[in-house]
Amino acid sequence: MTPTTGSRKKRRLLLASDRIDRSSDLCAILQGVADVDTTLTSGIPDRPAGRFAGIVVDINLRSPESVLQVRGKLSAEDYGSIPRLFVLADAFHHGSMQAWALGATDVILRPLDAQAVLQRVRSVFPDDHDGSIASTNALNRGIAAAHAVLVKIFESLPAGVPLSFSDVMEAEQEILTAIKLSSLRDWLATVGRHHTHTYRHCLFVTGFAAAFAQHLGMREDDQRRLARAALLHDVGKAFVPVTILDKPGRLDNEEKDETRRHARLGYDALLRQGGFPSEMLDVVLHHHEMLDGSGYPDGLHGEEISDIVRLTTIVDIHAALVEKRAYRLPLTHAESFATMEEMGGKIDQHLLQAFRPVALGC
Incomplete structure (x- = not known):
């Protein structure tokens, strides 16, 4: 889908959802600080078209189909360095762990608080005019790498892996x-x-x-x-x-x-x-x-x-x-x-x- 129109924004985000109608409120919030491309998870391009500051994923994390679609698309090398923000439907352990397993850089929780979402977006997805973009990307990669080890410790070890x-x-x-x-x-x-x-x-x-x-x-x-x-x-x-x-x-x-x-x-x-x-x-x-x-x-x-x-x-x-x-x-x-x-x-x-x-x- 085409980017939203209007005044030029500093960020460009990809919003991937398994239900575009359910994500309309999130899209409206994101448009306050970014140009937003929206797509169904099944339509995530094999390669990002252009340069995205980040990806926002709003899916049912209990749906095997949606999870597999996201995993299959975002595991591509071209998406590897792009930070990703996942939306959780609730604070239960399963959804959070699933998000991190899919490479989440950060998470937000429904019901959405617009100011909190915008603050998180600015932190996770710095704009192109922000001199700290390199350091922020390094920070996100470092935390994601450390968290991946912790997932293996606390999820896999007790299961005998x-x-x-x-x-x-x-x-x-x-x-x-x-x-x-x-x-x-x-x-x-x-x-x-x-x-x-x-x-x-x-x-x-x-x-x-x-x-x-x-x-x-x-x-x-x-x-x-x-x-x-x-x-x-x-x-x-x-x-x-x-x-x-x-x-x-x-x-x-x-x-x-x-x-x-x-x-x-x-x-x-x-x-x-x-x-x-x-x-x-x-x-x-x-x-x-x-x-x-x-x-x-x-x-x-x-x-x-x-x-x-x-x-x-x-x-x-x-x-x-x-x-x-x-x-x-x-x-x-x-x-x-x-x-x-x-x-x-x-x-x-x-x-x-x-x-x-x-x-x-x-």
Whole structure:
């Protein structure tokens, strides 16, 4: 179909829908900031005709036919670098996971809030006159790559599908490039808008770890090591019941004990599969250890805790403190850093001070 007429817009978007009539309200909103080409999912061209800033997909994510059509079309190489925004009919887990599996860069939820949609469009699809288009594209690719690994962890592992080291390595460079070309602040803002708690926390920790590694001037190989360890640190939560992970309130003692098992569960799962470096297994098992021996699961002390674990522990704690929880407001970055200083000998205070510019620069 032809682009909408009217004054020249900075963006050009492709709106793909399995029901054009149902998407008319969305199209009207998008036309406020873009030229919009609309098409049925069955009519998505094999190659994009011209240059699109992004693709908006509004389909029934429970329809196998619609999902297969979108997957078949958007898996083409020419669509690979184009960010895509999916519309969810509800907040249920299935639709969200299906969207991410189809390569979503971001998601929005019906009923549509026009201002929220426009804000998301400006963030996900920068216009041609925005000097940050390269950094925004890098950011979207980095988050999508990291999220793809998390989908494999939390969806595939519990079903018995193994996670390979190569799965993680493929995401490393995209993550590091995203932090380098955009910023940690942009990473946190984007992740914080649309990810469920467990995914959001893992992505927060990964962003902080990558930024910390770059701030310390680590060699690229060492940056990769820290980023991959951070991305996998909570792999054991794939084996913790979702009702506990997503509980909208504080956990009771029994639920806390169940959650604490994640460190050992993740370690055992990766060890059985084989192929993962010992330092990654170390992080998965020991990122909740404290220097004074009060941590878990092994009650390690001081020098028994490696440097990469100490680094991951710091970014893990900070991420948890600045994230929103159903039962408390998030701390500011300054409040979180002060709280960690008060932890004294539980964590490496020298490394914490090195982390200060990263934490307070957000």
